[in-house]
Amino acid sequence: MDKSKIKVQDFLARVPLFNSMGPEELNRIALGTTEVRAERGEQIFQRGDPCVGFHQVLYGQVKLSFTSFSGVEKVIELIGPGHSFGEALMFMGSPYIVTATATEDTLLLHVSKPVIYREIHHDAEFACKMLAGLSQRMHSLMCDMESYALRTGTQRVIGYLLKELPDAQATQVTLPVTKAVLASRLNLTPEHFSRILAELSAQNLIAFKGRKITIINPEDLRNHAGY
Secondary structure, X not given: OOHHHHHHHHHHHOOOOOOOOOHHHHHHHHHOEEEEEEOOOOEEEOOOOOOOEEEEEEEOOEEEEEEOOOOXXXXXXEEOOOOEEOHHHHHHOOOOOOEEEEOOOEEEEEEEHHHHHHHHHHOHHHHXXXXXXXXXXXXXXXXXXXXXXXXXXXXXXXHHHHHHOOOOOOOEEEOOOOHHHHHXXXXXXXXXXXXHHHHHHHOXXXXXXXXXXXXXXXXXXXXXXXO
């Protein structure tokens, strides 16, 4: 067996969807899996391209977005290591409805549709994992809709900052993308996002420099948002 195939199998074994599989099953998945390397700013696929499988991010980050006729971009989701995208459209047999762009140097695995269908037919546990992943994505999108409809811009920014804290003792967040991209993800204009950060800083709730944001007191920030 060639070395590239072994490398793909090693990558697959780290992915939650495949980490309970044995060597034979990984061999079968590897036959329909290819590595995709994308440099920062490179498009992985465009809206309208055929979806013939799904992508799993190993490292880096991918931005899923729409672009209006006037050229305004709306960021739908930011996909990081350990997460996947494209499953729903793969099952529907529909083309991509978003454009995927690497926001930093990224390594992905593309797993082809025939391989996934074969494993679903042979392994009920694998099928359940696929359903769980799709359900989680649906839940996340519903939470986004609730946030856009019922929370103010300030509440959305605070909610994001608190969620990004790595643990209960941490007080610093490093934004993974530019402020403009993150503003779009939170359904804000870049100007509104910057104004919210300035207001929170003026109230001595946060301090920020570039992409680094320090939360002076997480509990005070949570109370300010009414959480």
